[in-house]
Structure formats: structure tokens, C-alpha cells
Amino acid sequence: MAATLHDVARRAxxxxxxxxxxxxxxxxxxxxxxxxxxxxxxxLGYTPNLTARNLRxxxxxxxxxxxxxxxxxxxxxxxxxxxxxxESAGFAVLVEQTGGERDRELELLQSPxxxxxxxxxxxxxxxxxxxxxxxxxxxxxxxxxxxIFDERVDHVTMRNxxxxxxxxxxxxxxxxxxxxxxxxxxxxxxxxxxLRLRGHLEALAAxxxxxxxxxxxxxxxxxxxxxxxxxxxxxESGVPFDAVFAFxxxxxxxxxxxxxxxxxxxxxxxxxxxxxxxxxxxxxxxSLTSVDPGxxxxxxxxxxxxxxxxxxxxxxxxxxxxxxxYRIAERESA
Numbered sequence: 513m514a515a516t517l518h519d520v521a522r523r524a525x526x527x528x529x530x531x532x533x534x535x536x537x538x539x540x541x542x543x544x545x546x547x548x549x550x551x552x553x554x555x556l557g558y559t560p561n562l563t564a565r566n567l568r569x570x571x572x573x574x575x576x577x578x579x580x581x582x583x584x585x586x587x588x589x590x591x592x593x594x595x596x597x598x599e600s601a602g603f604a605v606l607v608e609q610t611g612g613e614r615d616r617e618l619e620l621l622q623s624p625x626x627x628x629x630x631x632x633x634x635x636x637x638x639x640x641x642x643x644x645x646x647x648x649x650x651x652x653x654x655x656x657x658x659x660i661f662d663e664r665v666d667h668v669t670m671r672n673x674x675x676x677x678x679x680x681x682x683x684x685x686x687x688x689x690x691x692x693x694x695x696x697x698x699x700x701x702x703x704x705x706x707l708r709l710r711g712h713l714e715a716l717a718a719x720x721x722x723x724x725x726x727x728x729x730x731x732x733x734x735x736x737x738x739x740x741x742x743x744x745x746x747x748e749s750g751v752p753f754d755a756v757f758a759f760x761x762x763x764x765x766x767x768x769x770x771x772x773x774x775x776x777x778x779x780x781x782x783x784x785x786x787x788x789x790x791x792x793x794x795x796x797x798x799s800l801t802s803v804d805p806g807x808x809x810x811x812x813x814x815x816x817x818x819x820x821x822x823x824x825x826x827x828x829x830x831x832x833x834x835x836x837x838y839r840i841a842e843r844e845s846a
Contacts, residue, residue, distance in 0.1 A: 515556035523552035574604040575818060576629040578620050580612035580637045581733065584762060585790035586807065587635070593811035594633060601819055603630075612733075614638030618646065626651055630822045633814045636660055641702065652821035654814045658703055661833075666821070668814045668834045670805035672704055675838040676711030679757055679785050679803050682840050684719050688755035688783055691716070692727045694742045694767055695734055695759030705732075708759050708787065726751045734759060739766025747774045754782055755846070761786035761793050761802055768796070768845065783846035798844035806836025 521528045526549060533541055534549040552558075577594050579587040595605045606629055610616045617638050626632065631652030636659045639646070644662040647653060655667045683691050693712060700706035709728070716723050726749070729742040739758055746753060747770065756771075758764035764786030768778055776782050778798055786793060789804035813834050820828045 515558040517558075519556055520549065520552045520558050523556060524548040571630045571822065572628060573602065574606055574629045575815075575822070576606045576608060576626070576632045577635075578608045578610055578617070578632065579635045580610055582607070582609050584734065584760070585792060586760060586788040589790055590635075590807055590811055593808055594815055597812050597815035598819075601815070603819065610638070612637035614640075614643070618643070621646060621649055631818045633818055637703070652818055652825070654818045654821070656810065656814060658707055661702075664831055666817050666831045666834075668810050668817065668836070670810065670836045671838055672707035672805075673711040673714070675803045675805055676708035676757075676759075676787070677715040678711075678838065678840060679787065680712045680715035681719070682801075683755045683757065683783055683785060683846060684715065684721065686783060686846065689721055690724070690727065690753040691755040691757055692729065692743075692746055692751075692753040693757050693759070694729050694731065694739055694746075695763045696728050696730045697732055698730050705759055712757060724751075727753055731763070734763050736762045736766035736769070739763030740770040741766070743767040743770035744773070747771075747776070756782060756784045758784065758786045761788045761790045761800060764800055764802070764845075765792070765796060768798075768800070778845050785840075785846045789841045793841065793843065796845075801843045801846040802841050804839050804841045806838055809836045 517528055517531055521531045524531065526545060530545060531549055534546050575598055577591055579591060582588050582591065591607050598605045608620060610620060617636055633654045633656060635656040637657060639659055641660060644660050647655065647660065647662060647665045653665055655665050656669060658669055658672060661667070680691060693709065695705060696709050697703065697705035713723055729746060731738040731742045739762060743756065743766065756767045758767050764784055768784055771778055771782050778784050784800065786800050786802040787805065789802040793800035793802045
């Protein structure tokens with residue numbers, strides 16, 4: 513027969529209430545007592561009745577994750593990391609895709625489906641600063657991405673400007689001076705494309721390298737096909753360039769394909785650097801140098817912060833802005 517709460521309490525030599533407190537991660541338990549209970553749980557193979565526990569706590573035992581586009585490896589790998597982190601804490605994850613469209617994002621925030629989960633990790637793209645008040649929702653919420661900066665919501669994001677500046681500095685340090693950009697968005701200021709372009713231009717200015725508008729290509733969405741199309745257009749324009757800074761890895765893979773088709777060698781003729789450091793970057797030919805923006809940390813901290821809001825709201829404190837560290841993952845393409 514399956515072990516019960518009573519069996520665990522008897523084995524650990526504590527009360528049933530103490531066992532329940534350990535299972536529910538009650539903070540004020542002596543470490544020695546917690547260890548005894550955890551050892552008893554492991555020895556007996558006890559599995560908590562999550563349905564009953566959730567009914568008592570008023571929680572569903574699930575959280576939601578909303579991202580713009582699961583076809584992009586970054587968001588697929590982010591979702592996998594969020595699921596792993598949440599499952600380790602005993603929570604399931606409902607994943608939703610918005611397409612980055614403002615109307616769909618607004619609908620998602622108010623959807624009756626929110627009652628099926630205890631909180632939401634939300635990567636907004638279509639919404640903007642003017643929509644900040646709409647993030648005042650009656651459930652725990654952690655925001656990802658760059659679209660909305662608002663002090664009323666926990667926000668976990670990457671250092672887009674600094675990381676893009678570092679990518680351009682990396683290319684400049686290798687002697688490249690004609691750096692093409694693939695993935696800019698027309699008139700965007702706040703958002704990944706706008707912030708990464710800003711970092712790129714800041715690096716050029718700091719190095720005394722003139723920015724050439726002819727080297728900036730605009731494309732959306734950031735898929736491989738668009739990276740190839742933009743790079744083919746650059747080659748056909750005759751504008752000289754010796755490097756490509758692609759604003760995500762999918763664009764970089766498309767760019768490398770187009771460069772190969774044009775008879776240009778990577779990195780001998782044109783160096784290529786991407787952004788996101790998805791798993792595929794390690795296995796492309798040549799392997800892709802890319803910016804690792806701290807995806808694993810973002811997933812971990814977003815889940816940790818959301819679960820803190822769900823399980824210990826009184827101790828969670830005011831909303832926080834949390835910024836991930838970044839690094840250049842050096843490989844063969846640059």
C-alpha cells in the first residue's frame with residue numbers, strides 16, 4: 513500500500529502537522545526536523561496528494577507561460593526551461609502563444625483560462641508603455657521582455673543594449689569595420705530590435721566607426737528565411753561589408769546560408785554573430801558565435817519569483833526589476 517502522511521510522521525518521530533508544514537515548505541522549521549521528515553519521505557516513497565493539497569490551499573498547482581512565437585528556438589528553449597523549473601517545485605505549466613499581437617495579449621490577460629492557473633509568466637511584444645495599467649491584474653504576474661517598464665509588476669529581462677554593444681565590440685576587436693545589421697525594426701525604440709540597434713550604434717560611436725544606414729536591414733519576424741532574404745539583398749546591393757550582426761540566431765542561420773550561396777566564406781570573408789545562443793548554434797556549420805543573454809537564469813528567476821508571489825505573497829515584497837547577465841559564446845563564425 514502507498515505510504516500515508518501518518519506513516520511519514522511515525523517514521524520521522526514528529527506530528528502530522530510538522531510533516532504537512534515540511535511538504536508545504538513552511539519556512540519556520542528547524543533544519544534538523546526538516547531533514548528527518550525529508551529522509552522519511554524518501555525512505556517510504558511517500559507522494560503527497562496534490563489534488564487534496566491544492567483544494568485546501570485554493571490553488572490549482574499550475575502556472576501559465578505566454579510567449580510570442582514558439583517557432584523561434586529562443587522561446588521554445590525558454591519554455592522548456594520554465595517547465596523544468598516549475599515541475600521541480602511541483603507545478604505544471606500551461607504554455608500559450610500570442611503571435612506578439614497586442615489584441616491577443618490583451619485577451620490573454622483577461623481570459624477565463626487564467627482561473628485554471630495560479631499565476632502568469634508573460635513575454636509581451638505587442639503591448640506598449642501605454643498599456644502598463646492593464647497589467648494590474650488580480651493574480652500573480654511576472655513580466656518578461658522589454659515592451660513595458662512598469663514598477664507595479666515584477667520584471668525579469670535581459671540587458672539588450674549592453675549585450676548588443678558587446679557583440680559589436682567583439683566584431684570590432686577582430687578588425688571588422690563594415691558591420692551589417694540584420695533584424696532592425698522600423699521606428700522601434702523600446703523592444704528587442706530597438707534596444708539591440710541602440711547598443712550596436714553606441715559601440716560604433718565609441719570606437720569612432722561611422723554608422724552607415726545602408727548596412728542596416730529591417731525585417732520582421734526574426735525567422736531564418738528573413739535572415740537569408742535580408743542578407744541576399746545586402747549582397748546584391750553591392751554595399752561592402754565584412755561582418756553581420758544578426759539580432760537573433762535564426763536570422764544568423766539564414767544569413768550564413770545566403771553568404772554561402774554568394775560564395776562568401778564565414779568567417780574569412782564575412783564574420784557572423786547572432787543573439788540568443790540557442791542549442792543549434794553549437795551544431796551549425798560553421799558553429800555560430802552568439803550572445804548568451806542569460807536565458808536559463810531568466811527562466812529560473814521568473815519561476816522563482818512567480819511561485820514566491822503565489823505561495824508566500826506576504827513575504828514577496830514590492831515588485832522588482834531583475835536583469836540577467838550576458839556573455840559572448842565564442843565559436844567558429846566570428
